[in-house]
Structure formats: structure tokens, C-alpha cells
Amino acid sequence: MTVNLEFAKSPLGGAKHGGLDKAVLIQEVPFTPGFDLRVDPDSSGFAAVNQALGLNLNPKVGTVVRNNAACIVGDELPAAGGISALCLGPDWWYLTGTADIQELLKPVQEAHHISLVDVSSQRTKIEVYGPNAKDVLEHYWEQDLRDEHFPIDACSQGVLAKAPLIMWHCCENCYLLFPRASFAKHLWTALTDASVEYL
Amino acid sequence: MLHIPCPYCGPRDETEFHYGSEAHVAYPENSANLTDEEWAKFVFIRSNPKGWMAERWVHSAGCRRWFNVWRNTINHEFGPSYKPFTQQPKSPA
Ligand SMILES: [Zn+2]
Numbered sequence A: 001m002t003v004n005l006e007f008a009k010s011p012l013g014g015a016k017h018g019g020l021d022k023a024v025l026i027q028e029v030p031f032t033p034g035f036d037l038r039v040d041p042d043s044s045g046f047a048a049v050n051q052a053l054g055l056n057l058n059p060k061v062g063t064v065v066r067n068n069a070a071c072i073v074g075d076e077l078p079a080a081g082g083i084s085a086l087c088l089g090p091d092w093w094y095l096t097g098t099a100d101i102q103e104l105l106k107p108v109q110e111a112h113h114i115s116l117v118d119v120s121s122q123r124t125k126i127e128v129y130g131p132n133a134k135d136v137l138e139h140y141w142e143q144d145l146r147d148e149h150f151p152i153d154a155c156s157q158g159v160l161a162k163a164p165l166i167m168w169h170c171c172e173n174c175y176l177l178f179p180r181a182s183f184a185k186h187l188w189t190a191l192t193d194a195s196v197e198y199l
Numbered sequence B: 001m002l003h004i005p006c007p008y009c010g011p012r013d014e015t016e017f018h019y020g021s022e023a024h025v026a027y028p029e030n031s032a033n034l035t036d037e038e039w040a041k042f043v044f045i046r047s048n049p050k051g052w053m054a055e056r057w058v059h060s061a062g063c064r065r066w067f068n069v070w071r072n073t074i075n076h077e078f079g080p081s082y083k084p085f086t087q088q089p090k091s092p093a
Helices: A043-053 A101-111 A135-139 A179-196 B035-044
Strands: A017-019 A027-031 A034-038 A064-066 A084-091 A094-098 A113-116 A125-129 A154-160 A164-169 A176-181 B002-007 B010-013 B018-022 B052-058 B066-072 B078-082
Touching: A017 A154, A017 A179, A027 A101, A043 A101, A084 A154, A084 A164, A101 A113, A113 B066, A125 A179, A135 A176, A135 A179, A154 A176, A164 A179, A176 A179, B018 B035
Parallel strands: none
Antiparallel strands: A017 A027, A027 A125, A034 A094, A034 A113, A064 A084, A084 A094, A125 A176, A154 A164, A164 A176, B002 B010, B018 B052, B052 B066, B066 B078
């Protein structure tokens, strides 16, 4: 998907807090494409989606399958053509990445009973990275973040400081948050406040 | 805080859920012919047992799915949860 950056505004303006060499780095990664995919895992459309995306979607809620680097630690952009699929419900995936997902799934949409909705502007992406990233999130998150319960490439929806979001443990000491755009400022205040004792 | 077992996501805090009252209340077959009294009974009257009860919850902050679960109305203990239109597990009592 191409974004017209001339007029685009991200909820946090690409804000950054802390640093790569600090206990924690919190940064917005603006204009991340996102798609809600609905497909019945027992249908013919499911196989067609897998083939079109080149992935094996896992219908177990809370799992992530992907073919790319997911996070932007520092300013390094992930490889082009990458897709990550976060299973949010038994027939529901959140697709994100640098690939042209809409184009890839267009033929599947025409031939099968699936739904793909561009929800890019619904959410923004906040990356929380560093040795104390987990501690910052634990100030508010009610679910268990210990690695044995929330390993790398686990994802979960829940409520962080009362803001509903998707959380994804994408690699070591790195968590990606996908809050609603309208909650982003509130969440940013909460996260930077929680990080004060580590910076 | 209640700890509610979502059949899709596992146990989560009560704040992620909304309540849907008693499960397995069938919609009346010929709703057009019901008397006001019968209609009111379907809409408002529930069994309200003391003890184990099968009820509906929706995981609104998570997978957003409706499901059924056994709960003990005396001490809020939760029993097994199960997906709609599947075999109901036996009451834990
Ligand atoms: Zn759930």
C-alpha cells in the first residue's frame, strides 16, 4: 500500500522516548499498514489465502506467523515483501507488513468467501524495546508477560492502561503494540510515565 | 476479580469480558403468536439457581467471541467453558 505522506498525520507524529542504548526505547512507527482478514479455517478460502500469502496461517488464537523481520529496532526498515499474520480470533487475523497484501489477496477475494478490510488508519504501532521493556508494560498489562506464557511470536489482545490494543512479543526484549489511533496519546503518556524509573 | 476461561484464549481477567446472562435460552418458535405474558417470560425471566449455572460471556477485549461457561453463583467459582453449538460439558456439581 502506498501512503500519501504529504497529507498523512500519525497520531503521535513518530514520537520517540528513551533510546537504543538505554533501559528502554519507546517509539511510534507511523503509517504501518494493517488489514483485518476474516476467513473460516475449514473453508477452501483458507488454503487459497495461505497460498497467496506464502504463509501457513495458524488458527490458534494468540499465534503469529511471518516471513519477515517485524520490528524496527533503531531506524532499520524491515525487508520489502514481508507479511506478519497475528491470529486474533478463531477466524480472524491481523495482517501487517511491507508486502502489498491487498494486491496479493485480490484474486482470492474474487474466488472465495473471505473478507479483507484495510484498517491501517484504525491503529498505530508503538515499539517498546530494551532490557526493561517488559517492566514498563507490566505497570499496566493484566496478562502474564513471562516468556514461558508469552513467548516470542505470541500475540494477544487486551487492555493496557484501559486502552484496548494488540500486543505482540516480536523478538527478545521487544514488544509491538497496536492501539487504536484515538487512544495513542493517552497510551503514550502512560508508557512514558511508567518508563521514568528506568531512564 | 473473576478469572474467566475463554475457550479460545484461555483464562483472562473479568475486565476483558461482558456478561450475557443464562445460556441455552431458546428463542420462541412462533414468536408472533406469543401472548404478552409469554413474551415477557422469555425476555425477562431466568432460572436464577443457587449453585452451578451455565451462562454466556463475550470476550469483548480479546477474541470478541461469545461462549458458554459454568459458574457457581454461590462462590463465583468457574467450571468448564465451551463453544456455542458444541456438546455441553456436565455440571461440575
Ligand atoms: Zn477470547
